[in-house]
Amino acid sequence: MQKSTPTPSTTPTNAERRPGPSVAMYRTTRFVDSSGRSHHADPPRSPKSRPGQICVIGGAGYVGLTTALGFAETGRRVVAVDIDEGRVAQLNRGVSPIYERGIEEMLRRNLDTGRLSFAIDPVDAIAQSDTIFIAVGTPASANGRPDLSQVICVSETIARHLRGYTVVAIRSTVPTGTTATVREILGQDHDEGVDFDLVVNPEFLREGNALEDFFYPDRLVFGTSSKFAGEWMRELYRPIISGENRWNEGKQDRELRPTPLIETNLTDAELIKHAANAFLATRVSFINEVAAICERVGADIDQVKAGLSQDPRIGESHLNPGLGFGGPCLEKDLTALVTIAEDAGVDPVVMRAVLDRNERQVVSVLSKVRGLLGPSLHGRPIAILGVAFKAHTNDVRNSLALRIAHALENDGAAVRVYDPMGMPQARNELHQTVFCSDVYEAVKGTQAILVLTEWPEFAELDFRRVRRLVDCPIVIDGRNVLDARALRSNGFQYLGIGRR
Ligand SMILES: NC(=O)c1ccc[n+]([C@@H]2O[C@H](COP(=O)([O-])OP(=O)(O)OC[C@H]3O[C@@H](n4cnc5c(N)ncnc54)[C@H](O)[C@@H]3O)[C@@H](O)[C@H]2O)c1
Structure with a gap:
C-alpha cells in the first residue's frame, strides 16, 4: 500500500502562545493523510524546547501540594488544581490543610511571589501548562485493586483541554498497565496541533518529611516512552538533580550529592x-x-x-x-x-x-490491653496518645491507632484521646471518644495509657506527674518510644512490643 504524501504546514504551539523566558519557541509540522486525519509529521519538540508552566491536578492533596510547592520553590510557575473547593480557598489564603514541617512558610512565600496559585477549574490550567502532573488518589477498592476512577476522570479532562506539546506525568501510585489506559484516553478528543508524552514519575515522599523528601530525594524515577520526555523531566528537576537552588531550611550542613536517577520505561516505573x-x-x-x-x-x-x-x-x-x-x-x-x-x-x-502478620499486630496490642485490664473493658477509662498514622503528620487515613480506638470503643471502654496534630481529623472518625487538649488531661483518671503514635513529645512526658493523675499505672507502648526503665521505676507496669 502506498503511503499518503504528507502535506506539511506549521502551527503555533502552546509554547509559542505563552510568554515567559523559559519557554522555547518551536514549530510543529502537520500533515493530512488520505483519510483526512491530521498528524504530526515532526512532533513539536526540539532540544531548544524547555518546560514552562506546570499544572498539578490533585494539587491540594499530600502529594499534589508537595509537588506544586516544590516546583514553585525552584522558581517555576505552578497552578495546582483540585476539586476540593474548601481546600483550594484555604490554600489561596496561605493556610495549609496538611501539616508538614515548613509547609505554610513555603506556601505563603510562593503565593506572595505569584509563582503559585490554586484553582478549581482545570481548563485554563491544562491549556496553559506544558507539564501536567496527575497526583489524585488511587485508593483501594473493595477487592483490593486500586480504584483508578480519579486518574481516569482527570485524564479525560486533560485530553479535552490539551494544547500544543504537553508532558503528562503520573505522580500517583498506579498499577502496571495504567499508562496504556491513560495513553488511550489522552489520544482521544484532540484539537489539531496537540501532542503529548506520558511519563510515570512516582512519588516516594514520607509524610512528616514530605518537603525535605522533595528537595533531597533518595532517587528520582522517570518512566518514559521517549528520549525527549526524559530530557524534559531532567530539565524540570534540574535544581534537585544538581543540588543547586535547594530548600535549605535548617540543613546548611547537609552533604549535597547528585540525586540518583532511574530512567526507564513506563511499566518499570509503575512497578518500582x-x-x-x-x-x-x-x-x-x-x-x-x-x-x-x-x-x-x-x-x-x-x-x-x-x-x-x-x-x-x-x-x-x-x-x-x-x-x-x-x-x-x-x-x-x-x-x-x-x-x-x-x-x-x-x-x-x-x-x-x-x-497477615500486619493484621495480627493490632490484635496482639488489643490482647495486651485485655490481658492487663481483664476481659471486660466496659466503662474502663483508657487514654490513647497519638492517633495520626505516624508522627509529624495530621494524617489519620488507615491509622492503626484509630483502629485500636474503635475496637476499644466497641468493647465499651471510655476512650480519651490526645494527638498534637491529628485531632480534627480523628473527630470525624471517633464518635464516643473524649478529645483532650493535652496529654495530662487525657490521662486523668485512666486505668491504662496506650501510646500509639511516636510523637517525640510523648517520650519527654513528666511521668511522675502522669503517675499522680492516673487511676491505674499501666502503659502499653505501641511504638517502643518510652523509657521502660524510667517508667517502671516510677511505679508503672510497662509493656512495649518485644521489649524485656
Ligand atoms: N500520601 C503519601 O504519603 C503518598 C506518598 C507517595 C505516593 N502517594 C500516592 O499519591 C497519590 C495521591 O495520594 P495523596 O495522599 O496525595 O492523596 P490525597 O487524597 O491527599 O490527594 C488527592 C487529591 O486529589 C483531589 N482530586 C480527586 N479527584 C480530582 C479531580 N477530578 N480533579 C482535581 N482534583 C481531584 C482530591 O480532592 C485530593 O485533594 C496516591 O496514588 C497515593 O498512593 C501518596
Missing part, C-alpha cells in the same frame, strides 16, 4: 513504586514477627534490632517494632501488588504473609 512499598512493609512485618518471638523467649527487641541494623546489608529503616504498617500507602500498595501478581499468574506467598 509498588515494589518499594511492598518491601518496606515486609521489613515492618518481619521485625514485628521477631518482636513476637522476643516476647516468648525473653529476648529484647531493642538489642536484637541494634545487632541487625548495624549490618550494612540490613540497615535501620523500617525496623521499628510497633502496631504494624498503617497510613494511606503501605497496606494499599502491598494489597495492590498482590492483585497485580495474581493477575500476572504469580502466587504472591511472601506478600500475603506480610499482610
